[in-house]
Amino acid sequence: MELTGRARGKNYLITAVSVAGAIGLAYWKPYVLIEGVQRAGLYAAITLPMALLMGVIGIVNLAHGDFMMLGAYLAFGLSDYFGLDPLLSVLPAAVIFFLFGAIVYIGTFKRVVNAPELNQILLAFGLMIILTEGANLLWTSRFIKISLTYVSASLSIGSLTFGTFEFVYVAAALLILIGLQLFLRKTRTGQAALAVGQNERGAKLVGINVEWTHLIIFSLSIAIIGGIGSLFLTRHSISPIVGFPYTLRAFCLIAMAGIGNLTGILWVSLILGVAENLVLSFRGYAGWADLIYFILIVAVIMLKSRKRRAQ
Amino acid sequence: MRRWRELLFTLTMAAVVTLPLYGGGYLLNVSNLILIHMSLALSWALLFWSGQLSLGISGFFGLGVYTAALSFVRAGIYPLLGILLGGVMSGAFALAVGMAVLNLRGMYFAIVTLALAEAFRVIIRNVPDLSGGPEGMVLPSLIFDGDPSKTYWLTLIVACLTLVLLMVVRKSRMHIALTSIRNDEIVAQSNGVNIYRYLLWTFALSSAIQGLTGGLYAHVYGFISPEGSFSLELVLLPIIMAVVGGATTTWGPVIGAVLLGSVSEFLKIKIPNGHLLIYGVIIVIVVLFFPKGIMGTLEERFQRDW
Numbered sequence: 001m002e003l004t005g006r007a008r009g010k011n012y013l014i015t016a017v018s019v020a021g022a023i024g025l026a027y028w029k030p031y032v033l034i035e036g037v038q039r040a041g042l043y044a045a046i047t048l049p050m051a052l053l054m055g056v057i058g059i060v061n062l063a064h065g066d067f068m069m070l071g072a073y074l075a076f077g078l079s080d081y082f083g084l085d086p087l088l089s090v091l092p093a094a095v096i097f098f099l100f101g102a103i104v105y106i107g108t109f110k111r112v113v114n115a116p117e118l119n120q121i122l123l124a125f126g127l128m129i130i131l132t133e134g135a136n137l138l139w140t141s142r143f144i145k146i147s148l149t150y151v152s153a154s155l156s157i158g159s160l161t162f163g164t165f166e167f168v169y170v171a172a173a174l175l176i177l178i179g180l181q182l183f184l185r186k187t188r189t190g191q192a193a194l195a196v197g198q199n200e201r202g203a204k205l206v207g208i209n210v211e212w213t214h215l216i217i218f219s220l221s222i223a224i225i226g227g228i229g230s231l232f233l234t235r236h237s238i239s240p241i242v243g244f245p246y247t248l249r250a251f252c253l254i255a256m257a258g259i260g261n262l263t264g265i266l267w268v269s270l271i272l273g274v275a276e277n278l279v280l281s282f283r284g285y286a287g288w289a290d291l292i293y294f295i296l297i298v299a300v301i302m303l304k305s306r307k308r309r310a311q
Numbered sequence: 312m313r314r315w316r317e318l319l320f321t322l323t324m325a326a327v328v329t330l331p332l333y334g335g336g337y338l339l340n341v342s343n344l345i346l347i348h349m350s351l352a353l354s355w356a357l358l359f360w361s362g363q364l365s366l367g368i369s370g371f372f373g374l375g376v377y378t379a380a381l382s383f384v385r386a387g388i389y390p391l392l393g394i395l396l397g398g399v400m401s402g403a404f405a406l407a408v409g410m411a412v413l414n415l416r417g418m419y420f421a422i423v424t425l426a427l428a429e430a431f432r433v434i435i436r437n438v439p440d441l442s443g444g445p446e447g448m449v450l451p452s453l454i455f456d457g458d459p460s461k462t463y464w465l466t467l468i469v470a471c472l473t474l475v476l477l478m479v480v481r482k483s484r485m486h487i488a489l490t491s492i493r494n495d496e497i498v499a500q501s502n503g504v505n506i507y508r509y510l511l512w513t514f515a516l517s518s519a520i521q522g523l524t525g526g527l528y529a530h531v532y533g534f535i536s537p538e539g540s541f542s543l544e545l546v547l548l549p550i551i552m553a554v555v556g557g558a559t560t561t562w563g564p565v566i567g568a569v570l571l572g573s574v575s576e577f578l579k580i581k582i583p584n585g586h587l588l589i590y591g592v593i594i595v596i597v598v599l600f601f602p603k604g605i606m607g608t609l610e611e612r613f614q615r616d617w
Contacts, residue, residue, distance in 0.1 A: 060418045062425075111599050118364050119598050121421045122554070125366060126594030129547060133588035248429065251422045287437040294430040297423055298411050305414030 025274070032277045034162045040266075040273030041170030045228050047250040047265050048176045049221040055260040056197040056217045059109060062124035064250060065243030066131035067222055071097060071229020072238045073139060079146055079233075086146070086234045087168075090227045097226025101219035113214060128244070135240035145237040165235065172231055173266065176224060180262060193217050197260060245290070252293040256300050272296065327467065331460035339459045343531060345572030346466040347524055351549035352556070352564035353473045354520035357480065359558045361513050362493030363416060367424030369545035370431050371401040371518040375525025376540040377435065377442060380450055383530070385441070390454045394526035401522020402515045409514045413507060416496075428541045435537040447536025454530035462531050469527055473520055477561050489513060547590045548575060554597050557604030566605055 025033045050064045061067075074093050078084040084092075108127060112119050151165045184190040195203040196213045204210050236242065253272060257264030272293060279289040331339060351368055358365050375397030382388040382396055412423045435442045442448075455461040480486055488509050491499040500506055529535055548571070549564075556567025571593075578586040597604065603611065 060422070062422075108595060108599065115602070116362075117417050118359075118362060119602055121364050121366075121418060122550070123595060123598045125550075126591045126598065129543070129587060129591030130595065133585060133591060137585045137588060245429070248422070248426050252426075255419065287433065290433045291430055294426050297426060298408075301412045301415050301419055301423065305412075308414070 025278075029278070029281055030160055031162065032281050033274065034160075035166075036274030036277040037270065038163075038166035038169060038273075039277060040269040040271075041167070041173045042232075043246075043249055043253060043273055044173035044266050044269035045169055045176055045231070046225065046246050047253045047269065048173065048180065048262060049224040049228075050247075050250045051254050051257070051259070051262055051265055052180060052217060052224075053221040054254055055262070056193045057109075057113065057214050058197075059113070059120050060124060060251065061221070062121065062247060063128040063131050064225060065245070065247035066128055066135075067097065067101075067225045067243070068229045068232060068246060069135060069238065069240060069243035070131060071226035072233040072236075072242070073135065073229075074226070075230035075233045076144060076146065076238065086148070086230045090230045093230045094223040094227035097229075098219045098223035100226070101222025102215060104222070105215055105218040109218065110211070110214070128247070132240050132244065139240065141239055141241070143237040143239045146233065148234055151235055168231060168234075172228065173269070177262060177266065189213065189216055249293045252297045252300075255297055255304075328464075331463050336459060339463050341572070341576050343463055343466050344576075345568055346463075346470040347528055347531075348548055348552060348572055349470045349565060349568035350466075350473045350524045351521060351545070352552040352568050353470075353477055354517040354524075355549050356553045356558045356560075356564045357477055357520075358513055358517040359553065360480075360486065360493060361489040361510055362496075363510060363514070364421045365424045365514070365517070366421050366546055366550075367427040367518075368521055368549055369541045369543065370424065370427035371405060371521035372525035372528070372545050373428065373431055373435075373537075373541035374401045374404060375522030375527075376529040376535050377525075378522065379526030380448065380529040380535045381441065384448065384450060390530045394523060394530060397526025397529070398519045398523030401525070402519030405518030406511065406515045409511045413510050413514065416510070425546075428543075428546070432537045432541050435541075442537075443535065445537055447534065447539065450529070450533040450535070453533045466527060466531065469524060474561070474565060476516075476520075481561050485509070485513075544587060544590075547587065547594075551590050551593050551597075553604075555593065555604055557606030557608070557610070559603070560606040560610060563604050563606035 022033065046065070046068060050061055053059060053061055053064075071093050074096065075084075075086045075089045078089045078092070079086055104127070108123060109120070112123050152163065153165050154161055155164045182190075184194050192203065192208045192213050193216070195206070195208055196210055196217075200210055203213075232238070232242075249272065253265055253268050256268040256271075275292050276289045279292060280286045330342060334342070351372065355365060355368055375394075378400040379390070379393040379397040382393045383390060388396065408423070408427070412420055436445050439445070453462075454465070480489075488499070488504045491502065491504055492506050492509065496506060525540070529540075549568075552567035552571045553564040554567070555571060556565065557563030575586065575590075578589060582589075601608065
C-alpha cells in the first residue's frame with residue numbers, strides 16, 4: 001500500500017492525449033471543461049477522506065456520503081440559529097464530526113475490524129440506512145437551501161462568463177490532499193497510519209498502537225467529510241438522500257485510482273467530472289450522465305481482473 | 312420426537328395452504344407480502360452462502376417487475392409467461408454482470424450490485440416511451456383478475472419452490488463448494504473448486520429468483536414505478552429477514568421472513584415514516600451482537616444442520 005504515491009511520469013502518451021483532449025474541449029465546449037473541473041473538485045474533496053479510510057483500515061464506509069449530508073444539516077442549523085456563514089462553520093463542523101466519528105467508531109466498527117468483510121459491509125449498510133432515515137425523520141425529505149450572495153460570483157474572459165465560486169471545491173480538494181500528505185509523512189501518527197495500512201500485523205509487532213491509529217484515522221475521515229458538508233451547503237440544496245450518490249461515485253473513483261493512491265484521486269475525479277458535464281451538455285441526453293460512474297466502475301473492474309489474470 | 316415434528320410440519324403446511332378458506336382479505340395481503348419477501352430473502356441467502364454480499368436485490372427485482380409488466384402491456388404476453396420471462400431476464404443480466412465483475416469479489420461486488428438499482432432507475436427514467444417514465448404505469452388488469460386466493464397460492468408456490476431449491480442445493484456438492492469459498496477462497500481453489508464458475512451460476516440463479524419474484528409482484532399489485540420497483544426497502548427487508556433468521560441456514564430466512572414480515576406490517580402502521588430506521592438499527596445490532604442469527608445460533612447449540 002502506497003498511500004503517498006506520486007503520479008508516475010511514465011505514461012507520456014496518456015498525458016499527451018489527455019492534454020490534447022482538454023485543449024480540444026476548451027475550444028469546442030469551454031463550459032464543459034470549466035464546470036467539469038469544478039465538479040471534479042467536489043468529487044475529489046469527498047473521495048479523499050473515504051480513500052484514506054479504505055487505505056488505512058480497509059473498511060468501505062457506505063455511510064460516507066451520508067456523513068456529508070449530516071454535516072450539511074449541521075451547517076444549516078448553525079447558520080439558522082447563530083447566523084454563522086457556512087464557509088466559517090467548516091472548522092467547528094470538523095471538530096464536532098471528529099468527536100462524532102470517534103463515538104461511531106467505538107460503538108460499531110471497532111467490533112468488526114477483524115470480522116469477515118461481509119459483516120463490515122453489512123454494518124456500514126445498516127449505518128447508512130440509520131443516518132439517512134434518521135435525518136428523514138428529524139428534518140423530513142423536503143429540500144432546503146440557504147441563499148448566499150457570494151456564490152453567484154462570476155468572471156468574464158472574452159465572451160466567456162462563468163461562476164467562480166465553485167472553484168472553492170477545487171481549492172478544498174487540493175488543501176485536503178496536501179494536508180493529508182503532510183500528515184502521513186511528517187507526523188508520528190500519520191507515519192503509524194501508513195504502516196498500519198501496509199501491514200497491520202507488522203505494525204503491531206514494531207509497537208504501533210493499531211487500535212488507536214484506527215480510531216484517529218476514522219475520526220479524521222469523518223471530520224473532513226463533515227467539514228465538506230458545510231461547503232456542500234453553500235451551493236447545493238440538501239435533503240436526507242443527497243449523500244448516497246456521492247458515496248457510489250467516491251467508491252468508483254477509489255477503484256479507478258487504486259486503493260491507497262491519494263494523488264491519483266485528483267486525476268480520476270477530473271475524468272469523471274468532465275465526462276459527466278460533457279454528457280450533461282447534450283440537450284435531451286442529460287439524464288444519462290448519472291450512468292457514467294457505473295460504467296466506469298464495471299470497466300475498471302474488468303480491466304483490473306484482466307491485469308490480475310495476466311500476471 | 313421425530314414423529315411430533317413431522318406432525319407439526321404437516322399441520323403448519325395445511326394451515327398455510329388453506330389460508331384463503333378462512334383468512335380475511337387483509338391477512339391474505341400481508342401473507343402475500345411476507346411470501347414475496349421470503350423468496351427474496353431465500354435467494355439472497357443462497358448467494359450469501361458463497362460469501363458474496365449482494366446489495367442489488369432491488370435491481371434484479373425491479374428488472375423482473377419491468378420485464379413482466381412491459382411484456383404484458385406492450386406485447387400482450389400472458390402474465391404467467393411474463394413472470395417467467397422476468398426471471399430469465401434477471402438471470403441473464405446477472406450472468407453478464409457477473410462475468411464482468413465476479414473476478415474481483417468482496418466489496419467490489421457489493422458496491423457494483425448496490426449501484427445496479429441506481430443504474431436501472433436512470434435507464435427507466437430516460438426511456439419514458441417504453442417504460443412509462445418517472446411516473447410509472449398502472450397495469451390494465453391483475454393476474455387471475457385479482458382473485459385473492461389464486462394470487463396467494465401462486466406466491467406460496469413461488470416461495471415454496473425457492474425453499475425446495477435451497478434444500479436441494481444444501482444437500483448437493485454445490486453447498487460444500489460454496490461454503491468452502493466463503494470460508495477460505497485459497498483453500499477452496501487448491502481443492503479444485505472453480506470459484507468463478509460456482510459464483511457466476513449462483514449469482515445468476517439467485518438473481519433469476521429475484522426477477523421471478525419481481526414479475527410476480529408486478530402482476531399481483533399491478534403498478535410499476537422507478538422509485539417503488541427499485542426501492543431501498545426491497546434491499547433492506549430481505550437482508551434483515553435472512554440475517555436475523557440466520558443467513559447461513561436454509562430455514563433461517565423463512566423464520567426471519569415470518570417474524571419480521573409481521574413486525575414490519577405493525578411498524579408501517581405505527582410509524583409510517585421511520586420504519587426503515589428501525590430496520591437499519593436491527594441490521595447493526597444483529598451484525599454486532601448476533602452475527603449467526605436465530606437458526607445459526609440454534610444450529611450451533613444443537614449441532615445439527617437446518
